[in-house]
Each structure stands twice: as structure tokens, then as C-alpha cells.
Amino acid sequence: MSLRIVVTVKYVPDATGDRHFAEDLTVDRDDVDGLLSELDEYAVEQALQISENSDDDVEITVLTVGPEDAKDALRKALSMGADKAVHIEDDDLHGTDAIGTSLVLAKAIEKAGYDLVISGMSSTDGSMGVVPALLAERLGVPQVTLLSEVSVEDGTVKGRRDGDAASEQLEAALPAVVSVTDQSGEARYPSFKGIMAAKKKPVQSWDLSDLDIDADEVGLENAWTKVDSAAERPARTAGTIVKDEGEGGRQLAEFLASQKFI
Amino acid sequence: MAEVLVYVDHVDGAVRKPTLELLTLARRIGEPVAVALGGGAADTAGVLAEHGAVKVLTHDASEYAEYLVVPKVDALQAAVEAVSPAAVLVSSSTEGKEIAARLALRIGSGIITDAVDLEAGDEGPVATQSVFAASYSTKSRVTKGTPVITVKPNSAAVEPAPAAGAVEQLSVSFSEQATGTRITGRTARESTGRPELTEAAIVVSGGRGVNGAENFALIEALADSLGAAVGASRAAVDAGWYPHTQQVGQTGKSVSPQLYIANGISGAIQHRAGMQTSKTIVAVNKDAEAPIFDLVDYGVVGDLFEVVPQLTEEIKTRKG
Known part of the structure; x- marks a missing residue:
């Protein structure tokens, strides 16, 4: 038996950097350093754990859509232990929305071949958190999402989804799309050996024609949503700051009362 | 006046506050038509009517509790086909966003998530979003299909606005995908007696x-x-x-x-x-x-x- 896992990852601007918009109101990806989205590290980690706990022959492919620099995200995942990588890059992809991105990913996942797709819970830039559900819809396979615990056995994926009101146990037959949360388990750091090994692992590059996608199905002009304006939030006006000299709690209460909270 | 579908988030008939906020926003765009699914769905009609729902479409089936997300998408799609609304509004819970996304893809519509405000516009509803750790505010529109928009809790006030709230049965046939992910167990969270984090004042x-x-x-x-x-x-x-x-x-x-x-x-x-x-x-x-x-x-x-x-x-x- 073999198990083919495809992990979708995203290369995002560092959240601690000064993120802003480009002139066409897409996320500016040039001015801020990018990295593998932290939340996708959890997806890579769970793929590795499933592989380590499996008697099957497991192959892990990491997949990303993005500009040339996005290869850095793939390299990080490979150094953590993934087997191979696919980079989808095409100038026509600039400004593609979540619906379009899910089309590209779904076609690429099908082309790569899969039994299990694992994604993070959301990106750390757009943070919509909808791509895993969209992938399940497009691929026509079960959606087993937002898991804080996941396991695969005998062609079945099981997991725990911690919602606001309840914690649910989920189960579905493979093939399936899974997403994992940051509660699923700390992601490992790449070892020196892993980093060296990653340099020799294959990274394939595909463009839209490789995926039989027309340019008019993706990109900013063909997005199903449009950002009309983006404005920097005005800085909050400086507040009152007091040093506690024994009355801090009462001073704060006085402020809350003046604002009618008490 | 155009109708606006509002997906109802409720627990056994008790409507959660963000849904009432959606009704406030829906009234800015058109006439709210609520969609309530699962056990207790019909019990939601009273409070929904008080807050502006002209109609409440209900459907109950065991699938809603036994399988993840997809049965609800099937039902909401049926409601869209029955009503042909000007927009579909869903609360930005994790499940709400998943339902909204799959619905949008199915009906060939764009989706906006996590709106913090919504107003009527010449070319359809305009959604305000707060992005990059709330350092920017954007205004966006859906340009294809029926706008599907998820709205964060506390984005609008709950306002009384009595309306008919006529209950109608929604006719739903479940898709093949509906039973793909089985919910085999559910442990309710212990109540702390405190307000819900995302809804609290x-x-x-x-x-x-x-x-x-x-x-x-x-x-x-x-x-x-x-x-x-x-x-x-x-x-x-x-x-x-x-x-x-x-x-x-x-x-x-x-x-x-x-x-x-x-x-x-x-x-x-x-x-x-x-x-x-x-x-x-x-x-x-x-x-x-x-x-x-x-x-x-x-x-x-x-x-x-x-x-x-x-x-x-x-x-x-x-x-x-």
C-alpha cells in the first residue's frame, strides 16, 4: 500500500514586517520579506507524523502557488522532511483570489496524484481560511477540516475538530482534504541534515498550461471580487498612561466609570 | 425590494447574537429572508421576525447533526435557488466561512469573508474589511454572481424591526458529498456562564x-x-x-x-x-x-x- 500526501503551503509576507498594499491593491510581496506561512508548518508536521506512524509507503509532496521567491517556502518544507515539491508559477496568476487559487491548487493536486491533502487552517496574510473547504468542493472528496488531532489508518482519516460549542470526532474515507490547526502539535525545526538533503530533492515547476487552465480563469482582472480601496487605519490617539503608586486599580476604575462601563 | 438571505446560527432553536446583527445589515440591502436548519429550526422564527426577517425558511433532517458542513451547503444552495437573493450573509464563524465558501463556488459567486461593515452600493453591497492585523481597512465588492459575504460578530448593533417572519418549509435534496464526513462523537464544551468571547461587549x-x-x-x-x-x-x-x-x-x-x-x-x-x-x-x-x-x-x-x-x-x- 502506498499513501500519497499533498501538502499545500503558502509563501506570505512576514507578519512582523510592515505589510502594505501595492498600487493595484494586491498584497505587496516585494517590500517585505516572505516566509513559509507559520500555520502551514503545522500541516507539514502532521504529514510527517502520519508518514512516521504508517506502515505504508508514504510520499509527501508540498505544493505552492506563488512568485519565484515562494520556492523558499517549499525549501523549508523539504528541509523539514517532505519528499518533493511542486511550484506553480505564472505571470497570469498575479492577483488571483481564493476561488481562483483553489482552482489552480485543485488541478495541481489532481495532476500530482493524491490520497490525502493537508492544509493549514488559514494563511497568515489573507487569513480567509476557506481554501481547504474550496479544495474539497472542487475535488469532490470529504472535507475533514480544522483538526487539532489527526490520524490515518486503513484508508480512513479520523480527527478531532474543536469548535466553539463542542469538540467533534470526525471520520471520512480517503481520498480526503484535511486542514490542521496550530493545536495539532508543534512543528519541528529542520535539522542540518534535513537542510542539506533538501537541496537534492526535486522541485518541479508548472505553469497554467501544464494545468490546462486558461489565463482568463485566474488573475486580478478575473477575480470574482474587487478591492475598491484600502486605507491605512489612523493611529489610535495617544491614551492616558499612569504609573501605579498604590491607586492604579482605582484610577482605572475611575476611567471605566467615566466611559460608562461601570 | 430585493431579498437577502441570512444563514441562521442557532443552538437547538436559540438564535446566536451575530445572526441578529446580520439581520440589521441585511435590512440595509433588502428584505431579510432567514434560513434555519436542523433541530429547533422552527423555534427561531419568533426572534428572527422581531429583528426583521420577512420569511424564515426552515428544514430539519438528521444529516445536519451527523455530517460536517456539506448538508448545510446543500440547503443554503436550495434556498438561493428558491429565492434568487441579492446577497447571502453568513456569520464569520469557522463553520460559517466554510459553508459560505463552498456555496459561493457552487453558485459561481465571489465571496468576501470577515466583513466588519456592510452598506448598499450602486454595484451591489460594499463590504469593509480590516486587514494586516487591523492596520488597514479595505472596501470590497463581489463582481460575479450573488455576493456571498461573511460578517464578523460585533460588526453591527442588534436592532428590533418587527416583520412578518412567515415560516416556510425549504425543500432540500442532499448531494452525494453530503455524507462524506461523519461526525462520530460530540462533546459539548462546559459552560463557564460567561459570554461568548467573540460576542462579548x-x-x-x-x-x-x-x-x-x-x-x-x-x-x-x-x-x-x-x-x-x-x-x-x-x-x-x-x-x-x-x-x-x-x-x-x-x-x-x-x-x-x-x-x-x-x-x-x-x-x-x-x-x-x-x-x-x-x-x-x-x-x-x-x-x-x-x-x-x-x-x-x-x-x-x-x-x-x-x-x-x-x-x-x-x-x-x-x-x-
Whole structure:
């Protein structure tokens, strides 16, 4: 038996950097350093754990859509232990929305071949958190999402989804799309050996024609949503700051009362 | 007047507050038609009518509780086909966003998530979103199909607006995908008696400075004196001091209460992403240089173990 896992990852601007918009109101990806989205590290980690706990022959492919620099995200995942990588890059992809991105990913996942797709819970830039559900819809396979615990056995994926009101146990037959949360388990750091090994692992590059996608199905002009304006939030006006000299709690209460909270 | 579909988030017939906020927003665009599914669906009609629903489409089937997400997508799609609405509004819960996304793809429509405001526009509803850890505000539209928009809790006031609220049965046939993911067990979360974190008018949070699970009792006592929800920073959650369900920030909940009280929280970007849109922010931190003080309307530089109990006592005294 073999198990083919495809992990979708995203290369995002560092959240601690000064993120802003480009002139066409897409996320500016040039001015801020990018990295593998932290939340996708959890997806890579769970793929590795499933592989380590499996008697099957497991192959892990990491997949990303993005500009040339996005290869850095793939390299990080490979150094953590993934087997191979696919980079989808095409100038026509600039400004593609979540619906379009899910089309590209779904076609690429099908082309790569899969039994299990694992994604993070959301990106750390757009943070919509909808791509895993969209992938399940497009691929026509079960959606087993937002898991804080996941396991695969005998062609079945099981997991725990911690919602606001309840914690649910989920189960579905493979093939399936899974997403994992940051509660699923700390992601490992790449070892020196892993980093060296990653340099020799294959990274394939595909463009839209490789995926039989027309340019008019993706990109900013063909997005199903449009950002009309983006404005920097005005800085909050400086507040009152007091040093506690024994009355801090009462001073704060006085402020809350003046604002009618008490 | 065009009809606007509002997906109802309810627990056994008890409608959750964000749904009533959606009705307020829906009335700006058209006539709200609510869709309530699963056990107790028909019981939602009264409160929905009081808040502006002209119609309440209901459907109950065991699939809604037994399988994840897809049965609800099937039902909402049936409602869209029956009503041909001007827009579909869903609360921005994790499940709400998943339902909305799959619906949008199926009906060939664009989707906007996590709107914090919504107004009518010449070319369809205009959604305001707060992005990049709330450092930017954007205005967006759906340009294809029927706009599907998810809205964050606390984005609008709940307003009484009596309407007919006529209950109609929705006819739903489930897709092949509906039974793909089985829910084999469900453990309800123990109720704390406090308001839901994302819905609360006041949130009291604790961070690294709380320094231990047992010390969260101080934070809880302050929260209870104000009838507030309790939140925690990632540092506090990662340390195992407080449950992840209460985490505020990028990887936790995003909250937008009237008042946010940060205790022993430095205010890293991770945390700011989840609370920066709060109306009034106050903080207690012993480090005068903590970035949280850049955000506050009122801040106390001091030891939270001194300041917080004094604050709690003073609130209790003032409230009598």
C-alpha cells in the first residue's frame, strides 16, 4: 500500500514586517520579506507524523502557488522532511483570489496524484481560511477540516475538530482534504541534515498550461471580487498612561466609570 | 425590494447574537429572508421576525447533526435557488466561512469573508474589511454572481424591526458529498456562564504576565465583576494556563468588543491582530515600554497582582 500526501503551503509576507498594499491593491510581496506561512508548518508536521506512524509507503509532496521567491517556502518544507515539491508559477496568476487559487491548487493536486491533502487552517496574510473547504468542493472528496488531532489508518482519516460549542470526532474515507490547526502539535525545526538533503530533492515547476487552465480563469482582472480601496487605519490617539503608586486599580476604575462601563 | 438571505446560527432553536446583527445589515440591502436548519429550526422564527426577517425558511433532517458542513451547503444552495437573493450573509464563524465558501463556488459567486461593515452600493453591497492585523481597512465588492459575504460578530448593533417572519418549509435534496464526513462523537464544551468571547461587549484578557494557570482566577474575577468574557494571549495558552478556545490573536479568535482590558500582555503583532479593532482598550502591564501601551486609551504601568484585584474591588463597590 502506498499513501500519497499533498501538502499545500503558502509563501506570505512576514507578519512582523510592515505589510502594505501595492498600487493595484494586491498584497505587496516585494517590500517585505516572505516566509513559509507559520500555520502551514503545522500541516507539514502532521504529514510527517502520519508518514512516521504508517506502515505504508508514504510520499509527501508540498505544493505552492506563488512568485519565484515562494520556492523558499517549499525549501523549508523539504528541509523539514517532505519528499518533493511542486511550484506553480505564472505571470497570469498575479492577483488571483481564493476561488481562483483553489482552482489552480485543485488541478495541481489532481495532476500530482493524491490520497490525502493537508492544509493549514488559514494563511497568515489573507487569513480567509476557506481554501481547504474550496479544495474539497472542487475535488469532490470529504472535507475533514480544522483538526487539532489527526490520524490515518486503513484508508480512513479520523480527527478531532474543536469548535466553539463542542469538540467533534470526525471520520471520512480517503481520498480526503484535511486542514490542521496550530493545536495539532508543534512543528519541528529542520535539522542540518534535513537542510542539506533538501537541496537534492526535486522541485518541479508548472505553469497554467501544464494545468490546462486558461489565463482568463485566474488573475486580478478575473477575480470574482474587487478591492475598491484600502486605507491605512489612523493611529489610535495617544491614551492616558499612569504609573501605579498604590491607586492604579482605582484610577482605572475611575476611567471605566467615566466611559460608562461601570 | 430585493431579498437577502441570512444563514441562521442557532443552538437547538436559540438564535446566536451575530445572526441578529446580520439581520440589521441585511435590512440595509433588502428584505431579510432567514434560513434555519436542523433541530429547533422552527423555534427561531419568533426572534428572527422581531429583528426583521420577512420569511424564515426552515428544514430539519438528521444529516445536519451527523455530517460536517456539506448538508448545510446543500440547503443554503436550495434556498438561493428558491429565492434568487441579492446577497447571502453568513456569520464569520469557522463553520460559517466554510459553508459560505463552498456555496459561493457552487453558485459561481465571489465571496468576501470577515466583513466588519456592510452598506448598499450602486454595484451591489460594499463590504469593509480590516486587514494586516487591523492596520488597514479595505472596501470590497463581489463582481460575479450573488455576493456571498461573511460578517464578523460585533460588526453591527442588534436592532428590533418587527416583520412578518412567515415560516416556510425549504425543500432540500442532499448531494452525494453530503455524507462524506461523519461526525462520530460530540462533546459539548462546559459552560463557564460567561459570554461568548467573540460576542462579548467586554473582554478581559491575561497574558504572560499572569504567570500561571492558578493566577487566571484574578482575571476571571475581574471579568465577572464586569460581566465580561475571558481571553488569553498565545503565550498564556501555549504555556497551558488557559484553554485555546479563549485565545485572542492571529491564530485564535478575533474580537471587537466595546471594551478590551489587557493584563500582562505585551501586545505582539500576533495579539494585536485579534483585538486592535476594539472600541476602547485599556492595559495593565509592569513594562512601560510594552507595545500594548501604543494602543491604549488608558494604561496603568504597574504590577497586575496589585492593580487588578484593586480594580475588581473598586468595580464591585461602585456597582454596589
